[in-house]
Amino acid sequence: MSFSRLSILLHWVMAALIIVMLFVGLVMAHDSTIHYAGLFTLHRTVGFLLLLLVVIRLINRFASHTPPLPNDLPAVMKLAAHLSHILLYGFMIALPLVGWAMLSAGGYPITLWGGCHIPPLIGFHPHLWGALRCLHSLLAYGLILLILAHIGAALLHGIIRRDGVMGSMLRR
Amino acid sequence: MAHSPRKGSPARWAAVILPPLCLGGLMAWTAGMFSPAAISPSHFMQRFHNAGAPDTGFRRAHAKGMCATGWFDPSPEGRVLSRSGVFKGEHLPVMGRFSLAPPMPYLPDNPAVARSLALQIRSATGDDWRMALVDVPLQPMRDIADAYAFFGAARLDPTTHKTDPAASQAYAAQRPWLKTAFEQVKAHKQSSDLTNDTYNSLDSFILTNDAGKQVAVRWSVVAKEDFSPAEGSGTNDGNYLFKRLVQTLDQKPLSWDIVATVAREGDPVNDPSQPWNEADQKVTVGTVTFTKAYSEDESPCGPMVFDPTILPDGISVSGDPLLALRSSIYMRSYATRSAEHKTPSMVTPGDVANPPLTSDEKGQ
Numbered sequence: 326m327s328f329s330r331l332s333i334l335l336h337w338v339m340a341a342l343i344i345v346m347l348f349v350g351l352v353m354a355h356d357s358t359i360h361y362a363g364l365f366t367l368h369r370t371v372g373f374l375l376l377l378l379v380v381i382r383l384i385n386r387f388a389s390h391t392p393p394l395p396n397d398l399p400a401v402m403k404l405a406a407h408l409s410h411i412l413l414y415g416f417m418i419a420l421p422l423v424g425w426a427m428l429s430a431g432g433y434p435i436t437l438w439g440g441c442h443i444p445p446l447i448g449f450h451p452h453l454w455g456a457l458r459c460l461h462s463l464l465a466y467g468l469i470l471l472i473l474a475h476i477g478a479a480l481l482h483g484i485i486r487r488d489g490v491m492g493s494m495l496r497r
Numbered sequence: 498m499a500h501s502p503r504k505g506s507p508a509r510w511a512a513v514i515l516p517p518l519c520l521g522g523l524m525a526w527t528a529g530m531f532s533p534a535a536i537s538p539s540h541f542m543q544r545f546h547n548a549g550a551p552d553t554g555f556r557r558a559h560a561k562g563m564c565a566t567g568w569f570d571p572s573p574e575g576r577v578l579s580r581s582g583v584f585k586g587e588h589l590p591v592m593g594r595f596s597l598a599p600p601m602p603y604l605p606d607n608p609a610v611a612r613s614l615a616l617q618i619r620s621a622t623g624d625d626w627r628m629a630l631v632d633v634p635l636q637p638m639r640d641i642a643d644a645y646a647f648f649g650a651a652r653l654d655p656t657t658h659k660t661d662p663a664a665s666q667a668y669a670a671q672r673p674w675l676k677t678a679f680e681q682v683k684a685h686k687q688s689s690d691l692t693n694d695t696y697n698s699l700d701s702f703i704l705t706n707d708a709g710k711q712v713a714v715r716w717s718v719v720a721k722e723d724f725s726p727a728e729g730s731g732t733n734d735g736n737y738l739f740k741r742l743v744q745t746l747d748q749k750p751l752s753w754d755i756v757a758t759v760a761r762e763g764d765p766v767n768d769p770s771q772p773w774n775e776a777d778q779k780v781t782v783g784t785v786t787f788t789k790a791y792s793e794d795e796s797p798c799g800p801m802v803f804d805p806t807i808l809p810d811g812i813s814v815s816g817d818p819l820l821a822l823r824s825s826i827y828m829r830s831y832a833t834r835s836a837e838h839k840t841p842s843m844v845t846p847g848d849v850a851n852p853p854l855t856s857d858e859k860g861q
Contacts, residue, residue: 344520351527353825357536357641361821362806362814431831432801434625440810442623451800455836469524473517480513485505 326392327493335382336494339375343417343472346371350465369428370438376421383414395488409475416468422446423464427457536645538829544648545830549658550600554839557830559613559629561604562596563739563844564798567750567787569618575782578712578757579704581811582624584782591785592617594798595691595742598631600651603843605735608687608727612738614696614718614753615803616785624809627802629823630696630718634685635678636769640818643672643770678770686726691742692751693722699769700805700823701760701815713760713815715773718785721752733856739844743790743852752786767816792846799842802831 328336349368352358394403428435429445431454436442447453483491529535545557555561569591575584583589597604598611616628638644650664669679688694698716705711734740745751759778765771793799806814806824814820 347524348527351524355527355529355535355537355539357538357541357645357822357825359641359816359818359821361825365824431835432797433804434623434807449797451797451831451835455832455834458832459836469521473521476517476520477513480516484509484512487504 326489327496328392329385329389331385332382332389332391333494333496335378335385339378339382339417342371342375342378343468346375347465347469347472354462366436366438369424369435369443372421372424373437373443375417376425379414379417379421383418386414392493395486395490398488406478409471409478413468413471413475416464416471420461420464420468423457423461427454427461430454430457536641538825541645541648541826542829542833544645544652545600547653548600548648548651548660549653551602551840552833552837553602554834554837555602555842556834557826558600559594559596559598559615560600560602561843562594562793562799563742563842563849564791564793564796565593565595565742565746565787566789566791566796567591567593567785569755569783569785571783572781574780575757576706578706578714578759578780578782579811580707581626581704581809582620582622583618583626583809584811585620587620589618589620591787592796592798592801593785593787594793594801594803595739597738602840606738612691612694612696614691614694615798616718617798617801617803618785620809625807626809626812627804627807628698628716628718629803629805629827630698630716632685632687632694632696633699634681634697635772636699636819637669637675637678637682638819639674639768639770641822643675644819644822646671675770677772681772686724688720689725689727690722690745691738692745693720693724695719696753698805700817700820701766701769702808703813703815704757705811705813713764713766714757715760717756717758718753719756721754721784732854734854736844736848737854740848740852740854743849746787746790747852750786750788752784754781755783755785756781767818769817769819790849792842792844792849794839794842795846800831800835802827804828 327333346368349364349371353361353364353368358364394406398406425435425443425446429447430450432449432451434442435445479491479494482488525531529537542557546552550557550560569583569589571584571586573586576586594615596613596615597606598613604610611631611633613629613631615630616626618626638647646668650668651660652664653660669675696718701713701715703711703713757780758773759780760766761774761777764773764777791798804824804827806820808814
């Protein structure tokens with residue numbers, strides 16, 4: 326039993342984009358680079374794209390068939406799997422929304438690659454800007470940990486248990 | 498497959514654990530966790546702190562300031578250089594912030610310090626043009642490494658609260674490429690007031706017009722008031738510069754021309770420490786007129802970030818490394834200060850409502 330073609334495509338496209346976003350974000354926050362403006366534009370653009378993709382993915386999740394976890398999987402691992410997937414979705418939705426809200430609160434214009442303007446999500450609230458900027462980082466670090474655990478869990482299924490769970494996201 | 502590793506062998510476990518560990522390690526490395534010597538925005542914040550910036554809600558540089566509002570009226574010449582909506586001919590609202598350049602928010606006004614002007618010009622169609630200008634003629638730093646060393650040399654001695662002249666001399670001596678910049682900064686004649694001062698972008702920008710033609714420019718915001726040289730305030734008022742600006746605005750609007758110096762072949766576009774050719778074409782793209790002053794504690798310009806890389810279509814950043822640095826540092830400073838409890842600004846709403854100069858203990 327595998328995921329649908331669309332589910333597999335969405336998973337891998339978003340996975341690649343999210344990894345790129347995390348690295349770009351880390352460079353922006355922790356390095357002083359002459360490429361800051363370009364990276365910032367890339368980060369806003371891909372962030373907005375990811376927000377659109379996660380909406381499509383969420384609809385697809387409910388509209389398409391999700392292969393069941395193996396019957397012999399211990400209940401604790403089943404619970405961890407479901408919980409981590411809910412958290413991954415939550416972080417994938419929250420990160421771009423918080424990013425959009427924080428730039429709006431800070432009075433930053435939200436211009437995408439190519440010059441397209443996105444309207445602010447909320448008004449100019451400088452006090453919120455600081456808090457949302459901090460939340461954006463915390464969510465990003467949380468997502469990093471979730472992704473590392475997710476990769477580890479997938480490899481555990483694929484290499485140790487060899488129960489077909491990893492294969493369900495690799496091939497149709 | 499007799500020789501294949503068994504389920505659960507060390508090799509298989511390594512294949513499970515190593516990929517996420519490597520990815521996590523690469524991310525930690527990107528975040529600078531293994532290279533503490535790299536120059537990060539947090540390192541800059543620390544240097545501003547050591548140079549006198551308190552953690553009480555003020556921006557980390559250009560800390561003492563006051564706001565003004567008014568209008569921008571573009572000239573037809575601006576439209577020839579840039580397709581930006583701000584030059585389309587409409588009368589646009591402007592928010593400005595006059596400030597002293599140092600990181601100390603309670604610095605008494607005095608003729609020795611550099612001054613700055615920040616502007617935000619917005620159009621009804623969403624154009625947002627922010628400028629951060631200083632009244633020195635050239636930037637005494639050419640790149641991120643220079644900037645980091647510069648703010649390191651600005652460190653205040655924890656006991657005397659004064660900078661170490663040897664540190665700034667060493668900074669200049671180790672950088673022969675900044676010789677011209679220091680000479681020009683030294684030769685710069687300070688004006689008597691904020692009202693008759695001229696403020697410069699130092700960094701360069703690229704303008705694109707309707708035909709797609711691009712030119713590099715540096716901005717100067719040139720006072721229409723006559724220049725007169727700086728002396729003391731004549732009184733012992735620590736806010737004399739700001740109060741005299743308020744007094745003048747109470748009587749009449751004050752205007753500055755926004756002048757683009759257009760680079761010619763050979764002008765060092767990406768190095769703000771080097772002068773351009775004296776004969777470069779100068780184009781007045783519009784006029785900013787201020788009509789009213791506010792304390793920054795009662796105006797959105799107080800918290801506002803004047804990031805000079807926030808630009809409308811038709812104006813873009815050059816490859817000047819200090820523009821990128823300013824954007825990232827301003828963002829960090831803005832996030833840090835907006836989460837702090839802010840103490841009142843030195844130029845209070847009372848000073849703006851009642852500007853006559855008084856002798857106060859804030860004066861030098």
